[in-house]
Amino acid sequence: MKYISGSALLLIALATTPLAALGNESGNKNAAQQVEQYTDPFKMMEIVADKTFQRIARDQELIAKDKEHLRVIVNEELVPYVDSRYAALTVIGRSVNLRELPREEFDNFVVAFEDYMVASYAGALTYYRDQKVIIQPARPPENQSIMTIKTRVIDPGKPDITIDFKLRRNRGSEHWLVYDMVAEGISLLDSKRAELSNLIRQQGVARVTELLLEKAKEPIKVPE
Structure with missing residues (x-):
């Protein structure tokens, strides 16, 4: 087991932040950024968590001046290790016929969904209080991708x-990437899919993409 300084509340906040109130290997925009690749998923989780929270501690002066700096930290330290494209595909689910959805429209949704999640992560990181996280060692299953x-x-x-x-x-x-987390039995992607599915069916992918982008542009704040 490995102890890591980190914030628990940021994870719970991500699993419960509502979207319904809104009236390539990864799709993230940092794909061109040079990042370390890990074939050992446990090692990846260890290093990414360590680097993220060390960065937060190191940049406290910048964060105190402008909470938007948390968005920079999330983009640089976390996003490269998240499979945003697969996550977005999972959220859309069966709300639309993907065969009929234009590729550009789906790509735009991926970007908007990632931007929204970056804002959510950044807001949740304002809860950082140096909690301890124990990561339990795990071996990748042979011949499986999940x-x-x-x-x-x-x-x-x-x-x-x-x-x-x-x-x-x-x-x-x-190389392994994170696509979902389950906090106290609550799946982030399942909750987002439940909240977005009706909006997508009623208003379409393009409109929900616009709503997500609008939400992502809001200033970083502590989630309620």
Whole structure:
């Protein structure tokens, strides 16, 4: 097991932030950025978590001056290791006929969904209070492309929080990326899909893309 300083609340906030109130291996815009690739998913989770929270601690002066700096940290430290394209595909689910959806329209949705999630992560990171996260070692399953890494968040004086990270690798690839997390039994992607599916069916992918982009542009703030 590995102890890591981190924020539990940011993960719970991401799993519960509502979207319904809105009236290539990864689709993220940092794909061109040079990032480290890991064939060991457990090692990847360790290093990414360490780097992210060390960066937050190091940049506290910048964050105090402007919370928008948290958006920079998320884009640079977390987004390169998230499979935004697959996550967006999962959220759309069966709300539309993907065979009939223009490629450009789907690509635009991926970008908007990622921008929204970056804003959500950045807002949730304002909860950072140096909690401890235990990442339980796990071996990638042979000949499978999906796996789960379990973590436990320890916050003195409060019940532990269990969080499962879902990872996948594309066919022919050895590199793992995060596509979902399940906090206390609540799947981030399942909750977003439930909230967005009706909007997509009623208003279409293009309109929901616009709504997500509008939401993502709002100033970073502590989630309610």
